[in-house]
Every structure is written in C-alpha cells, then in structure tokens.
Amino acid sequence: MKQDLKGKKNLYGLAFSELASIVKDEGLPAFTAKQIADWLYKKEISSISEMTNLSLKVRENLSEKYEFGLTPFTKVDVSSDGTKKYLFTTSNNKFVEAAYIPETERATLCVSTQAGCKMGCLFCMTGKQGFQGHLSTNEILNQFRSIPEFQTISNLVYMGMGEPFDNLDNVLSSLEILTSEWGYAWSPKRITVSSIGIIPSMITFLEKSNCNLAISLHNPFDDERCQLMPIQNVYPIQEVIAEIKRADLGRQQRISFEYIMFDGVNDTDRHVKALVKLLSGLKCRINLIRFHSIPLTPLKGTPEARIVKFRDALTSKGVFTTIRASRGQDIQAACGLLSTKEMGKNNS
Amino acid sequence: MNTWNDLKYKEIIIVDNKNLAKDAYILTFKRIFKFIAGQVVGLGINTLIEPRLYSIASGENDDYVEILYTEKTDGKLTPMLSLLKAGDEILVSSPFGSFTENNDSPILIATGTGIAPFISMLKSGKGRNAILVHGVSSPDYFYYADYLEKQLGDRYIRCCSKSHSNHYFNGRVTQYIQEHQVDPNKKYYLCGVAEMVVDTRDILISKGIPYRNILAEIYF
Structure with missing residues (x-):
C-alpha cells in the first residue's frame, strides 16, 4: 500500500478485501467496508471527512492513518481537436501522462501504467526516458478519477506510458476496482489493455480478466520485428498469437492488434500476406496507426494512400482492419513526449 | 515446448x-x-x-x-x-529466446550483468573477432575480466563510470561509443538496462549505423 509524504496510506485504489481488512483492524462493523468503497468509487468526494455516513470519530480515526488519496494533475495541454493531455507527478516525483480523447458519441481516456518503460521499442518516445518505476493501483486509477472530464469518460485504454504486463499486479487490481460491483461497476467491454506481449503475464491476464486485449504487433516477421521491438527475442509474436488462440476468451472479450505503419518497413504486400497467415483462425481486428515521427528515430510514417491500400488489402483477405484517427497532433498526444519535456526541465 | x-x-x-x-x-x-x-x-x-x-x-x-x-x-x-x-x-525453466549470434566480427555492447549472453557466445566459440565493450559503475563489476582479456586482448574494452584508471575508459559506454568511430557494416548487439540500450542505439543510428544492424536484448 502506497503512503503519502506524511506517512499516511491512501484509501483510493484499495480493493474491497483490503478495505475489509482495515475495517476489521479498526474494530468497525464489517458493513463499513462497503460504505467506504461507495465513497471511494461511487461518489465524487475527495476527503475522508466527507464520508458522512461514518461517525465523526470513525472519520477522525481513519484520517489519522489514511488519506483519501487523490492527486491533482500538474499540467494540461489542450489540442484544437479537443484532445487533452494531462500530466501527473508520481509518488517518486516522476511524470506520467494521460490523454483524454473526446469523440461525438464517446470519450476515451488513455492511461499510463509505468513511469518510463523498460521495453526499448525503436519507435517509442517513452522508452527514451528509460524506466523510472511502476505506478501503484492508486496512481493508475488517479489518472481516471482526477481529471475534470471524469464523469464523461466512456472508454479506458491502457495504452499510455509503460508496459501494463510488466506491472501486472497493479494493473489487475485497477481493473478489479473498475469492473467490480463494489467499485465503479464498469463493463469490461469498455476497457482495453495494450501490451507488447509478455506471454506469462498475458496468460494470467486472459485467465483473470474479461477486459479487451490489444497487442502491439507492428511486424509479422521474426527477424524484422526484433529490430523494432527487443521483446521479440524473448517472447516472439508468433507464440503470443498461438497463446491467444489457445486461450478461453470471454464471450465479449475483443482481441485487436496495433500496427504502426512505417514507410518501407512493414507496409508491403509481403507483410499483408504474412499478417493474414499469422492471424488466420483468430477473431480479431487490426488497427493501423499513423506514425508521427519522434526525435532520433530512423523510421518514417507510411504515406496515407499506402495505409489505405494496406487496409483494403487486409480487408479483402477477410481481416477486419481499421485506421485509427490521429488525434491531438498539435499537442503531441502520443505518449512520452510531454513527460520527457517535463523531465528535461527538471533536470536542467 | x-x-x-x-x-x-x-x-x-x-x-x-x-x-x-x-x-x-x-x-x-x-x-x-x-x-x-x-x-x-x-x-x-x-x-x-x-x-x-x-x-x-x-x-x-x-x-x-x-x-x-x-x-x-x-x-x-x-x-x-x-x-x-x-x-x-x-x-x-527450459531455455528459450533468440538473442543469438552467428556473425563474424560483431560489436557486443553491454552494461553490468548484460554481459552474460556475450560470455555465453564467446565461450561457445561464436562471434569470431568480436569487439566487446562492457560498461560498469565500479571495476568490481568487470565480470569474467580475466577470461575476456585472454580471449579478446585489445578487443575487450572496459568502461567504468565511477572510478578512474589507465586500464579502462573512464566514462559510460554511451560516452565511449559517442567518442569513437563505428563501422556501419558491422552488426551491433546491445544488452543491458533499457536506458543504456535506447541511448546507445540512438547514438549508433546518429552515427550512421542502419537500425537493421542493431539487435538489442532488454532487461525487464
């Protein structure tokens, strides 16, 4: 359990079982855990003193040891298309980003799971920060709860900074709070966790969660993918997909593959053919993503016409393929850029 | 399996x-x-x-x-x-992974315990004429130094960031790579923490090494 600077523990981000344990330790009736969970996850308060169905004495006792645990964002960049990028400071004074992406009929929040990342993908800005730490369950959920648009969020994607399956325990705890009846009671259909495919953690995720899974694919060929993504050396995409095919997926659990389009690297007919073969027999979607260049990368984005041709070629072979709309380009909404800039300021 | x-x-x-x-x-x-x-x-x-x-x-x-x-x-x-x-x-567990090397004259770059796969390659008779650059914070961490000196001679390059000596380069691996010429025709193998891998890869690319010639293993 994370503690704040005063040494107090945060209540926000605790699972029902943890709240029940606290309640027991405090000598309170068991139903108090449900009351606290309601205050934490079903009502819009931000302090223990506002938990008015608990006696004043109970609130005072709790306040001596615990904080409610919300942390405000430290900065927000707003795009001309309405996308907002929020910057949060973590408990170890690192920066993480959350991107709020409003659309006509939905609003998606993209959250981070780690400060920095260990995976070292060639095309990723977050990777250039190195790894600075896992986010706690509190810090993952705080990105969702502490933005002004909290009530308008219809979908959550774990696609921000960090590799969710490298911080599996806290990711699963946050999903439990989001989807449990005692928590936010969200449908798992509204949540997607994106990973590069750390196989043992992915198997655990598929066993324990009905949330959707997105895998960063980016190249179907072993020797080419390992030049883009070092993880391929340990957990090859072919094995990742074989495991997904073997998994007992929830009825409404969706599998998708993220595919950033790199000019001349992964956008040829040869790649179409290999993708079709690799994904055959799997009910899934490929989401093509335009690449927006980052500093010091040798990669360039595929021209628009070829992205469309690539999508059409996959679609004609029976692979459901979409092109993701680019949002927030004027505020560099792709993860890692804002926090890297902020790190630079702090280090200078 | x-x-x-x-x-x-x-x-x-x-x-x-x-x-x-x-x-x-x-x-x-x-x-x-x-x-x-x-x-x-x-x-x-x-x-x-x-x-x-x-x-x-x-x-x-x-x-x-x-x-x-x-x-x-x-x-x-x-x-x-x-x-x-x-x-x-x-x-x-059973062994697995494909960070394996069969080319002659590769450039092997590691920090800390990231030297392990390269030791394995050299002990297995692979990577003929390899150059090995090993970066550590303290000379105590120059693992297998005796073996490497004997095996590689001048092609064993030690970098130490927190201790000074005439026996090794005084500074980080990234600084060494930045200050020395690199050959765009060689294969580069990197192993260590993400920050070193990413920084070294960026430097190599900025010095004209095609990214396709760089293979990395990361610690996680």
Whole structure:
C-alpha cells in the first residue's frame, strides 16, 4: 500500500478485501467496508471527512492513518481537436501522462501504467526516458478519477506510458476496482489493455480478466520485428498469437492488434500476406496507426494512400482492419513526449 | 515446448552461489538441457514468487550453467536468491529466446550483468573477432575480466563510470561509443538496462549505423 509524504496510506485504489481488512483492524462493523468503497468509487468526494455516513470519530480515526488519496494533475495541454493531455507527478516525483480523447458519441481516456518503460521499442518516445518505476493501483486509477472530464469518460485504454504486463499486479487490481460491483461497476467491454506481449503475464491476464486485449504487433516477421521491438527475442509474436488462440476468451472479450505503419518497413504486400497467415483462425481486428515521427528515430510514417491500400488489402483477405484517427497532433498526444519535456526541465 | 504454460520449471540443485562483488552473484548448477548461446532461462525459488528471466553466461557445451545476477533490495526474488547455498534447490525453466549470434566480427555492447549472453557466445566459440565493450559503475563489476582479456586482448574494452584508471575508459559506454568511430557494416548487439540500450542505439543510428544492424536484448 502506497503512503503519502506524511506517512499516511491512501484509501483510493484499495480493493474491497483490503478495505475489509482495515475495517476489521479498526474494530468497525464489517458493513463499513462497503460504505467506504461507495465513497471511494461511487461518489465524487475527495476527503475522508466527507464520508458522512461514518461517525465523526470513525472519520477522525481513519484520517489519522489514511488519506483519501487523490492527486491533482500538474499540467494540461489542450489540442484544437479537443484532445487533452494531462500530466501527473508520481509518488517518486516522476511524470506520467494521460490523454483524454473526446469523440461525438464517446470519450476515451488513455492511461499510463509505468513511469518510463523498460521495453526499448525503436519507435517509442517513452522508452527514451528509460524506466523510472511502476505506478501503484492508486496512481493508475488517479489518472481516471482526477481529471475534470471524469464523469464523461466512456472508454479506458491502457495504452499510455509503460508496459501494463510488466506491472501486472497493479494493473489487475485497477481493473478489479473498475469492473467490480463494489467499485465503479464498469463493463469490461469498455476497457482495453495494450501490451507488447509478455506471454506469462498475458496468460494470467486472459485467465483473470474479461477486459479487451490489444497487442502491439507492428511486424509479422521474426527477424524484422526484433529490430523494432527487443521483446521479440524473448517472447516472439508468433507464440503470443498461438497463446491467444489457445486461450478461453470471454464471450465479449475483443482481441485487436496495433500496427504502426512505417514507410518501407512493414507496409508491403509481403507483410499483408504474412499478417493474414499469422492471424488466420483468430477473431480479431487490426488497427493501423499513423506514425508521427519522434526525435532520433530512423523510421518514417507510411504515406496515407499506402495505409489505405494496406487496409483494403487486409480487408479483402477477410481481416477486419481499421485506421485509427490521429488525434491531438498539435499537442503531441502520443505518449512520452510531454513527460520527457517535463523531465528535461527538471533536470536542467 | 507446445505452449508457454508447458514451460515447466525443474528443481535443480545449486552447485555454487558466489558473491562476486557488493550485490553481484554468480549462480552455478549442472546443465541438464541444451541451449543456444544468448538464450535465457526463468529462475524461481518457489511457486509463490514470480520467476524472472536471466541470460545464461556459460558455454553451450559446458557441464555447468552459470547465471549472473545482482541483488535488488526492493525485489522479490533476488534477496532470497542471494541467500541460497550449494545443495539448495532452485526452479529452472527450459531455455528459450533468440538473442543469438552467428556473425563474424560483431560489436557486443553491454552494461553490468548484460554481459552474460556475450560470455555465453564467446565461450561457445561464436562471434569470431568480436569487439566487446562492457560498461560498469565500479571495476568490481568487470565480470569474467580475466577470461575476456585472454580471449579478446585489445578487443575487450572496459568502461567504468565511477572510478578512474589507465586500464579502462573512464566514462559510460554511451560516452565511449559517442567518442569513437563505428563501422556501419558491422552488426551491433546491445544488452543491458533499457536506458543504456535506447541511448546507445540512438547514438549508433546518429552515427550512421542502419537500425537493421542493431539487435538489442532488454532487461525487464
């Protein structure tokens, strides 16, 4: 359990079982855990003193040891298309980003799971920060709860900074709070966790969660993918997909593959053919993503016409393929850029 | 191996668990599997603590397998791993991974225990005429230095960031790469923490090395 600077523990981000344990330790009736969970996850308060169905004495006792645990964002960049990028400071004074992406009929929040990342993908800005730490369950959920648009969020994607399956325990705890009846009671259909495919953690995720899974694919060929993504050396995409095919997926659990389009690297007919073969027999979607260049990368984005041709070629072979709309380009909404800039300021 | 769930862990008796430097250890156990130099194994001590992956640091035909690791005080596995002694049992997975090398004259760049796969390659007779650049914070961490000096001579380049000496480059690996010429026709293999891998790769690319000539293994 994370503690704040005063040494107090945060209540926000605790699972029902943890709240029940606290309640027991405090000598309170068991139903108090449900009351606290309601205050934490079903009502819009931000302090223990506002938990008015608990006696004043109970609130005072709790306040001596615990904080409610919300942390405000430290900065927000707003795009001309309405996308907002929020910057949060973590408990170890690192920066993480959350991107709020409003659309006509939905609003998606993209959250981070780690400060920095260990995976070292060639095309990723977050990777250039190195790894600075896992986010706690509190810090993952705080990105969702502490933005002004909290009530308008219809979908959550774990696609921000960090590799969710490298911080599996806290990711699963946050999903439990989001989807449990005692928590936010969200449908798992509204949540997607994106990973590069750390196989043992992915198997655990598929066993324990009905949330959707997105895998960063980016190249179907072993020797080419390992030049883009070092993880391929340990957990090859072919094995990742074989495991997904073997998994007992929830009825409404969706599998998708993220595919950033790199000019001349992964956008040829040869790649179409290999993708079709690799994904055959799997009910899934490929989401093509335009690449927006980052500093010091040798990669360039595929021209628009070829992205469309690539999508059409996959679609004609029976692979459901979409092109993701680019949002927030004027505020560099792709993860890692804002926090890297902020790190630079702090280090200078 | 049919599935990743079949990646069964076997109980193996530890032959040695030697403290090399402050927080660095070398774990030795009898080889009971075939592997390719550069591959990793999962190591665990019981079913309650998640196993972690470690590169093998011994030759393909050696009788014993060596694993280099550092004790992370905030970690779950390594503080317990470091307490194990000869005769204790450890859980070891089958080897896997494809960070393997077959080219002549590769440039091998590592920090800390990231040297392990390169030791394995060299002990297996691979990577003829390799140049090895090894970066550490303290000279105590120049693992296998005697073997490497003998094996590679001048092609063994040591970088030390927190200690000065005429015997090695005084500074980080990234600084060494930045200050020295690189050959765009060679294959570059990087192994270590993400920050070193990413920074070194950026420097190599900025100096004209095609990204396709750079292969990296990351620690996670």
